Amino acid sequence: MNPNILRTVAELRDRVRTWRRAGERVAVVPTMGALHQGHLSLVETAKARVERVIVTLFVNPKQFNNPSDLATYPRTEADDAAKLAPYEVDVLFAPSVEEMYGPRFSTSVSVTGVSDGLCGANRPGHFDGVATVVSKLLLQTGADIACFGEKDYQQLLVVRRVVEDLNIPIEIIGCPTVREADNLALSSRNVRLTAEQRRIAPEIADVLLRSAAHLASGMNADPVLEAARSSLVSAGFDRVEYIELRDAETLEPLHRADRPARLLAAAWLGETRLIDNVPVVPTET
Structure with a gap:
């Protein structure tokens, strides 16, 4: 009913x-x-x-x-x-x-x-x-x-x-974020993606997860974030609005994941803006 x-x-x-x-x-x-x-x-x-x-x-x-x-x-x-x-x-x-x-x-x-x-x-x-x-x-x-x-x-x-x-x-x-089988975060905006854009879109989650693993091991954020940005552009995203490491509670920008953190990104495929984020839990402090 x-x-x-x-x-x-x-x-x-x-x-x-x-x-x-x-x-x-x-x-x-x-x-x-x-x-x-x-x-x-x-x-x-x-x-x-x-x-x-x-x-x-x-x-x-x-x-x-x-x-x-x-x-x-x-x-x-x-x-x-x-x-x-x-x-x-x-x-x-x-x-x-x-x-x-x-x-x-x-x-x-x-x-x-x-x-x-x-x-x-x-x-x-x-x-x-x-x-x-x-x-x-x-x-x-x-x-x-x-x-x-x-x-x-x-x-x-x-x-x-x-x-x-x-x-x-x-x-x-x-x-928790609900995802498609290929890891793309569910969003009402996903229906706007063309078939080719939909093929590219899951890369935002994959890049975040790979980058989060590097950051959790204690790597400095700047090179990791720059590599992540380059990976998204290479994958076919038209523009990366941001990809940043922030404190999980205050959203203060971080240079290292020396406390519980969040890695967040927004990027564009054509006229569609996708956002995603993953936790970063440091393995060392």
């Missing part, structure tokens, strides 16, 4: 109050739709932890710095609802832009530090938009836990910072 679709915050809060009266715990899985197995793995995690699960579907205009990207972002609510049906999700919350951002809306949540650099450097305002909409969704749902994928690692840390700084009473669960 497809999930019950709610459109307003009032309806959503009324439903959550009913669950609360029954002593049930609630999880939320925030999405922008175009669901794939990565999203559904978050739902599985949520279902295993609590009695009630809300999936949100909202294409958030405030996190798009490119109007054409917003205009072409897939809207597939009926398909998304059908994909959720086997998971017995309790509610699909799919508000309108007007419901989320009324005519006098004038508040923005901005996070510094973990939002600097990486995706934040080339997408001005993006993480302000993410932090604002996630703050609203967490408060609207009143959930006990929220599940986010590690593929969007910088976003995950931004959300954690918002929750800690604003004392929002919720646990943020980071879930």
